[in-house]
Amino acid sequence: xxxxxxxxxxxxxxxxxxxxxxxxxxxxxxxxxxxxxxxxxxxxxxxxxxxxxxxxxxxxxxxxxxxxxxxxxxxxxxxxxxxxxxxxxxxxxxxxxxxxxxxxxxxxxxxxxxxxxxxxxxxxxxxxxxxxxxxxxxxxxxxxxxxxxxxxxxxxxxxxxxxxxxxxxxxxxxxxxxxxxxxxxxxxxxxxxxxxxxxxxxxxxxxxxxxxxxxxxxxxxxxxxxxxxxxxxxxxxxxxxxxxxxxxxxxxxxxxxxxxxxxxxxxxxxxxxxxxxxxxxxxxxxxxxxxxxxxxxxxxxxxxxxxxxxxxxxxxxxxxxxxxxxxxxxxxxxxxxxxxxxxxxxxxxxxxxxxxxxxxxxxxxxxxxxxxxxxxxxxxxxxxxxxxxxxxxxxxxxxxxxxxxxxxxxxxxxxxxxxxxxxxxxxxxxxxxxxxxxxxxx
Amino acid sequence: xxxxxxxxxxxxxxxxxxxxxxxxxxxxxxxxxxxxxxxxxxxxxxxxxxxxxxxxxxxxxxxxxxxxxxxxxxxxxxxxxxxxxxxxxxxxxxxxxxxxxxxxxxxxxxxxxxxxxxxxxxxxxxxxxxxxxxxxxxxxxxxxxxxxxxxxxxxxxxxxxxxxxxxxxxxxxxxxxxxxxxxxxxxxxxxxxxxxxxxxxxxxxxxxxxxxxxxxxxxxxxxxxxxxxxxxxxxxxxxxxxxxxxxxxxxxxxxxxxxxxxxxxxxxxxxxxxxxxxxxxxxxxxxxxxxxxxxxxxxxxxxxxxxxxxxxxx
Numbered sequence: 001x002x003x004x005x006x007x008x009x010x011x012x013x014x015x016x017x018x019x020x021x022x023x024x025x026x027x028x029x030x031x032x033x034x035x036x037x038x039x040x041x042x043x044x045x046x047x048x049x050x051x052x053x054x055x056x057x058x059x060x061x062x063x064x065x066x067x068x069x070x071x072x073x074x075x076x077x078x079x080x081x082x083x084x085x086x087x088x089x090x091x092x093x094x095x096x097x098x099x100x101x102x103x104x105x106x107x108x109x110x111x112x113x114x115x116x117x118x119x120x121x122x123x124x125x126x127x128x129x130x131x132x133x134x135x136x137x138x139x140x141x142x143x144x145x146x147x148x149x150x151x152x153x154x155x156x157x158x159x160x161x162x163x164x165x166x167x168x169x170x171x172x173x174x175x176x177x178x179x180x181x182x183x184x185x186x187x188x189x190x191x192x193x194x195x196x197x198x199x200x201x202x203x204x205x206x207x208x209x210x211x212x213x214x215x216x217x218x219x220x221x222x223x224x225x226x227x228x229x230x231x232x233x234x235x236x237x238x239x240x241x242x243x244x245x246x247x248x249x250x251x252x253x254x255x256x257x258x259x260x261x262x263x264x265x266x267x268x269x270x271x272x273x274x275x276x277x278x279x280x281x282x283x284x285x286x287x288x289x290x291x292x293x294x295x296x297x298x299x300x301x302x303x304x305x306x307x308x309x310x311x312x313x314x315x316x317x318x319x320x321x322x323x324x325x326x327x328x329x330x331x332x333x334x335x336x337x338x339x340x341x342x343x344x345x346x347x348x349x350x351x352x353x354x355x356x357x358x359x360x361x362x363x364x365x366x367x368x369x370x371x372x373x374x375x376x377x378x379x380x381x382x383x384x385x386x387x388x389x390x391x392x393x394x395x396x397x398x399x400x401x402x403x404x405x406x407x408x409x410x411x412x413x414x415x416x417x418x419x420x421x422x423x424x425x426x427x428x429x430x431x432x433x434x435x436x437x438x439x440x441x442x
Numbered sequence: 443x444x445x446x447x448x449x450x451x452x453x454x455x456x457x458x459x460x461x462x463x464x465x466x467x468x469x470x471x472x473x474x475x476x477x478x479x480x481x482x483x484x485x486x487x488x489x490x491x492x493x494x495x496x497x498x499x500x501x502x503x504x505x506x507x508x509x510x511x512x513x514x515x516x517x518x519x520x521x522x523x524x525x526x527x528x529x530x531x532x533x534x535x536x537x538x539x540x541x542x543x544x545x546x547x548x549x550x551x552x553x554x555x556x557x558x559x560x561x562x563x564x565x566x567x568x569x570x571x572x573x574x575x576x577x578x579x580x581x582x583x584x585x586x587x588x589x590x591x592x593x594x595x596x597x598x599x600x601x602x603x604x605x606x607x608x609x610x611x612x613x614x615x616x617x618x619x620x621x622x623x624x625x626x627x628x629x630x631x632x633x634x635x636x637x638x639x640x641x642x643x644x645x646x647x648x649x650x651x652x653x654x655x656x657x658x659x660x661x662x663x664x665x666x667x668x669x670x671x672x673x674x675x676x677x678x679x680x681x682x683x684x685x686x687x688x689x690x691x692x693x694x695x696x697x698x699x700x701x702x703x704x705x706x707x708x709x710x711x712x713x714x715x716x717x718x719x720x721x722x723x724x725x726x727x728x729x730x731x732x733x734x735x736x737x738x739x740x741x742x743x744x745x746x747x748x749x750x751x752x753x754x755x756x
Contacts (some may be wrong), residue, residue, distance in 0.1 A: 088723040111513050113723065142513070200704060220512045254704070259601055394513075399722045402708040410705035415617070435528055435726055437507050437516075 021413045037122035037326045044327045046071045047097035050085070051078045053169055062334060071099075079103050087319070091115045096319040098328045101277025104139040105204060105316040105393040107149055108220075111142055112438060113402055117318040119148040122329040131337055135389035136354040140315050141222055144393055150315030151332040152354035153345075156275030157383035158208050158309045161282055163270045164294035164372065166193070174296050178240060178371050181299045181324075185249040189345035194269045198245055199255035200408040203401040205311050206418075208275070209237045211391045212309030213301055218394040224441040225433060227394065229426040230398065230419065236301075238418040245412060252387070252412040261285035275299060275311035276352045276380040281385075284369040291369065295376040308383035310391070313354065352380065359384065396432050403428040501645075503730035518726075526732035534709035535731060538736065539690070541621065542711055546689035556629070556682055557636035561674075562666050564637070565644040576641070582632035587631060590699035594627045599702055615703035623703075624695050632688070636681040643677035644670055679750050683743045690739045693717065710749040 048059070048071050059073045060064050074097065076083040084106055091113065102110060119125040125148055129137055136152035159173070167184075169173060170191060175181035185195035192305040201204055210217065215233030219226040229236070244250045253260040257427055263269045264286035272278060282293060298308055316332040318325060335341040342358045345351035353359060359381045367373035394400055407421020433440050471477075506521030529535060560579050564572055582590065596602050598614040614623045655665050660667065671678075693713040701707045709715040712735050720728035 085721050085723070088721075092723075092725065112516075114516055222511055225512055254701070257701070396722050399718070402718060406707040406709075409707075410617075413617070413704055432722060432724070434720075435727055437509050439509075439512060 006037045015224075023133065034358055037119075037329065038150045039325055039326045043068045043070070044324050046099060046324060046331060047074065048072065048099040048318075048331070049074045049076060049083065049097045049100035051076055052101065052345065052349045052351065055345070057348050058335060058344035061340055061344060062197050066331075069331065070266060071331055079106055080401070084109070084398065087115070087117060088113065089203070091321075092321065093319060096321055098322040098324060099316055099318055099332060100102075101153075101314055102150060102317045103205075104136075104152075105397045107140065107317065108142055108218075108316065108393050108395045108396060111149055112436075115320050116149045116329075117320055117325055119318060119325075119329050119332075120146055122271060122326060124333060125151065125329050128333055128337060131355045131357060132159065133354055133359075133384050134308070135226055135357055135384075135387045136313065137390040139313070139393075140389075142306055150317035151329070151336050152313070152315050154277075154313050155354045155384060155387075156277055156310050156312035156350045156352070157380050157387055158212065158273060158275050158298050158311050159292055159379050159383050160296045160298055161274055162296065163289065163292050165265070165292040166267065166270050174294075175299045178299045182240075182244065182249070185244060188270055189249050191265070194249070194251040194263075195248050196268050196271045197253050197255070197260060197263060198241055198250045198412065200252060200412040202255050202311075203403050203404045205274070206237070206241075206404075206408075208309035208311035209241075209273070210234050210309075211265060211388060212298060212307050213237050214307065214388060216390075216392065218392045219402075220392060221441075224439040225394065226441045227426055227429050227433070229400075229422040229429070235419060235423060242411070242418045246417075265289060266335050275313075276377070276383075277306075277312060277350065279368070279371070279376060291372050293371050294374055295371060295379045297379060297386075306386050307332055307388070308386040310387045352377070394429060394433075395438060396429060396436075399432050400425055400429045499729045499732055503733050505726050507726065521726075525649045525726050526734065528662050528727055529730045529734050530536055532731075534667045534707075535712060535715045538709055538712050538715055539735075542690055542692060545621055545625055545692070546686060548622075549629060550682060550689060552625075552683045553629045553633055553685065554636060554678060557681065558640055558671070558674075558678065560633065561640035561644055562670060564641055565670065566662055566666070568634045568662065570612050576638075579637055582631050582633070583635040586632065587694040588698055590631050591624075591695040594623070594630070595699055595702035598623050615699070615705065617705035620699065620703045620705045624692075624699055627695050628688075628692070632685070636685070639681050643674045646647070647673050675750075675754065679747065682750075683746060686743055686746060687739050690735065690742070 011214050017091050027278070028074070040171075050073060052075075055075065056073055056157060059071050063070050076086060079102065083101070087096060087100055087102075087110070091110075096115070107116070128151070132152050133155060136155050140150040141150055142150055162174060166172075169228075170187070172187050173180070175184045181195065188195045196433035207217065210233055213233040213236060213295070214236070215231055217229050217231075217234070219228070241250075244251060251263060263270070265288050266283060266287065272282065297306075300307060314366075315334060318328045318332065320354065322328055335345070336353070337355050337358075338362070339357075339361070342351070342353045342355070343361060343363065346353070346363055348362060353361065358364075359377075364377040364381075365375060367375050368377075404421050407424050408418060409419055410416050411418050430440050501752075503525050504520060504522065505518045506524050532579045533641065545661045560575075563569055564576055564579075569575070581755055585593075595615075597605065598609060600606070600609045600613060600615070613619065622628040651669060651673075652665060655669055691713055692711045696706050696710045696714060700708075700710075708718045712731070714729045716728050716735065719731060
């Protein structure tokens, strides 16, 4: 009995050891095999994971036209809701798909985990730079001159959605500056409404405000990251919204909930500083207000400025370990630059293209009924040209967002301020980077 | 290690003709092939889905990542206890552990007290409709934890609750109360489950013990206090240990409550901290958190077992 027991234990331990060796050997091998951008000999099947609704339609068009390069598409929850975590796990396990949907703010995270192929190896991708709106290209090169880590798909230039009927009836002018916006907020509050809802959880919306104010949360000089969530501009933006919250001039419903939809649908909240894709969120969340909305350029910090922030937007990236870099890049380019691809994406998911030609799509020139027939996309096309091309995202945005959101939620219920939340987010981001040996400049 | 499973009913010897003579234990190594064949499926699955993952987690927790430059290639090297040092410095993790201990100290006794009360009521000869109540108490356990949390989330919500008269006055989702609202959900789900364990242990008490008690003149309350409760002590200890483990590993309910309450942060419970860390992704640190949490759970459960056993012996 004794012997059996010992033998079994030994057998177990050696199996565990074998399994461990197996695992570590695998990670070692997958580290350095940068694929070259050469077409494959035979037929190729690519895998692509995305959360864009109806992306299957665009892929079907491609599959029809390219029998030798078939794409299998898988859909999942949006990035931060689970797909990024899946990607990271798949990369760790060595079975990531060939292509994946990745938002601009998550690209550095995948890059720092060494999960992305450099598409600069593909001449077609490099040649396509001119087709894209400047700042979107800046988002996929991650601040380098000669590296490309994704093909831009869409963008989220921000504007001001507002209830033109209510503003007009009450003689309130559409605010052109944030100062005027605050004055309008006071008038609207006196009338029983709120000018807008401050989202405690959409930290990327707040980042869009900072982006517009010409702030920078991260800098990367190649040797080290600079983390600066509490810089001059961020502080200005945080203080501004803090004042609105403290004076009860904005509501603080949790975003994307039934309560939030109801606040817009009932006319309690009058405007929303959001990105181009927000056009559909309002239309579906506040159906009773159809025809009463308009879109204007975002309020400015200084009168006469022409700046816009950006909220969202994503790219199609190619994961490390793919055997078909050439074909994957070819598909990503087709999906995001061809008129067929962009039209299909726009029809099924109202994707707002990242290419300059895409902004001229006929469907983006039409008036939109929900907005009283206004050609709202013209406004966003103008905003797209005003976005600072040099905004840099940090390498652990999921964590930064989560930590700042914890603080913003507290601030919204009167515990601390937005600036406190940013200070805490700053500290936790730095310690998160240091825990992974990612160099941080002091 | 390979003790034979004794069937509770000796008369149930199967038609295979296995003889149940007292010498059986002496001869158990007679069929090593059979023993291995029967144990192998369990052993293999236990190895693959239990020991290997634990071993891998421990291994991962001993590694650190090294890289040069901001986007330099990462290499995993042996880092000894570096990750564990970070774990012990992590303020959010330890405050979440503290939060769960406070939760457990209050919630576990309440839950087990209710479970014991219900079990005693079901076992009492005075109660009618036992089958109905047994099912009624157990039904919440059949509701998946996430669904239960969503349901209670709506019940507690100030603007969506059917009991707005109450929820507009008392904010059950505020920073002060949300922990106890979650405790309420957990209690609701698990009382029936624990009740069933205690109840089945009550059913195993031989009838002659009661007969003797009745002859001695004990009433139902006295029987419950002096006979039933002491005799279901092992079941109570078992459910208490399950509950301690469950408390430290709480994840689904608070995760769901995040969308109802702004007071539930991304690091509210230890498991949520681990989950958030693995989403960074920092698998090595997440593995170290997991190992520490597992050891803490183990230590806590065994301390509890020790204390209760010592008391029983005293």
